[in-house]
Amino acid sequence: MSTAPTTEKGRRTRARIVDAAAELFYERGVSATGLGDVIAASGTGKGQLYHFFTDKGDLVSAVIRHQVEGTLAPQRELGLHRLADLQEWARQAVLQHERSPVMRCPLGSLVVELSNRNADAASALEAGFAQWRELMSGWIAQLQRRGEARTDLPADDLADSILAAYQGGLVLARSRGDLRPLETALAMAIEGIGSRRAPAGRHRAHG
Amino acid sequence: MSTAPTTEKGRRTRARIVDAAAELFYERGVSATGLGDVIAASGTGKGQLYHFFTDKGDLVSAVIRHQVEGTLAPQRELGLHRLADLQEWARQAVLQHERSPVMRCPLGSLVVELSNRNADAASALEAGFAQWRELMSGWIAQLQRRGEARTDLPADDLADSILAAYQGGLVLARSRGDLRPLETALAMAIEGIGSRRAPAGRHRAHG
Incomplete structure (x- = not known):
């Protein structure tokens, strides 16, 4: 330690x-x-x-906790209440990578790179992603209560779909040297958590 | 070379x-x-x-070409024609990772790990992801022609949303040691490319 x-x-x-x-x-x-x-x-x-x-492993764990805080603190301050705020969150997420050519998530890249056998690092990363999901899921639960997000799936799953779009959109963006796939993936994931309406002709207010 | x-x-x-x-x-x-x-x-x-x-860089480029082929060849043979086939593709993608604890994409992990300054590797990875997108986009264009996929966005963008869900779902799965976020992200992304219907009350056949 x-x-x-x-x-x-x-x-x-x-x-x-x-x-x-x-x-x-x-x-x-x-x-x-x-x-x-x-x-x-x-x-x-x-x-x-x-x-x-x-040792190095000990330093890696300290860096993970530092990156978790650095990633989540600005997001906690966003005060997201409406679906439009989630779109603004996505816009900020894209903008942040426009300023840097690295196009990696400081947490996601550690998840991908570090061996699962590094138990301390793996558990620090798991805890970091769990906090991130909890933050996102709390926002989405608010949207569900306001009727702005679908309620046929738990907020946790909807949060996963947004975080996956962010992580995976960044991987594609990095492979292409272009942020467009990140924008597309986030926009579609956010659209996908929006409240469902019944298909035309079925005349129900919510799906 | x-x-x-x-x-x-x-x-x-x-x-x-x-x-x-x-x-x-x-x-x-x-x-x-x-x-x-x-x-x-x-x-x-x-x-x-x-x-x-x-040198090692030369070997890395050879491995990338090998992994591109290993990733895409089985997918090319799938003969995907219906939206249900895309769901089957997703099921197979998840199953494949059930057999291995690594939970990394052989291509996505290289994109994340390798420096962009390694120009040969970066261009081999970019080409590999471009081929993957082209394959996926070709499938989706078929679905669009059959009326099974939305047509308000280009097939290339829809392909990006599926590949991003796969890459990002895997990052979350690896962080949690559980494939559920991969399943969720893929299911929601596939749902998201499905053909749009007009909201209830607007009485249009397609959105």
């Missing part, structure tokens, strides 16, 4: 290491990043890194 | 190297796999590997 910093200086040093590692893991991947790269990029020393982290 | 084998024995040796590398890259990732691992797993020698491949 990593050692918690006891001083403000220690806290800043630890944060510098985690920030540098997060950026390198995001841009190059975890396997392609050595601890020496993290030390160089953070401007810290080997002794400082090993003071806070027992 | 890799050297093409001129004898049957050479062809088999090259294939053994590519198969072993494909399996290791799939299970562990490219960065975590050394050429020594590939030599050991394939039961070949360093001289043989360097006879066929100039």
Whole structure:
């Protein structure tokens, strides 16, 4: 387990290491990043890194918790209440990747890259995705109560369909160097959670 | 560029190297796999590997072409004509991952892991995903002509939404160690490409 910093200086040093590692893991991947790269990029020393982290796996787990927070905190602040807000969320998600050529989700890319045998990392990622789903599912449950989202499927499943469109849309976008598949996948997934109406001729208000 | 084998024995040796590398890259990732691992797993020698491949990047490109073929060949044989066949395709896609705990797409995982700066690999992956989309889009265009798929969006975009659900559903499945989000995402994406009907009360046959 990593050692918690006891001083403000220690806290800043630890944060510098985690920030540098997060950026390198995001841009190059975890396997392609050595601890020496993290030390160089953070401007810290080997002794400082090993003071806070027992090994690379320990640092990876700290980076995952940092990325979960970095991904979810801005989304928690969005205050999503209407279906139009979900469309705005999608627009922001696309915009964010327009500013960077990496086109990877900091969490999704770790899920794909890291071995399932790395139990600490796997459970930190599982917890992170569970929080993300819970956030999205809470929004969607509100939409269901307002009659703006379909109610024939649980909000959790609808949340999965949106998160899957985001993750998979990014994979396609990265393969093509173009964000259009991400926009398309998100737009269709959001349309797909909208409230169902009965097919024409059946005259029921809700499906 | 890799050297093409001129004898049957050479062809088999090259294939053994590519198969072993494909399996290791799939299970562990490219960065975590050394050429020594590939030599050991394939039961070949360093001289043989360097006879066929100039370097690791060259081997990676060969593995990508191999995985594109391995992914698309069985799908090409499916002969998909009806929306129900697309549901069967999805069922098979899920089943395939039930047999393996890896829960990664051999192509999507390479897109996520490999740097965009690896130009050969990036263009081989882009070509592979373009072929996959073309295959899927051809199926969907048939469904559009039969009135089984919506026609308000191009078949290419509908294909993207299905492939994104597959890629992203797998990311969620892997994070949770459970294939349900993959099933959900695929079912909703397939539902989403179905032919639109006008909302109740508007009395139009098609939206």
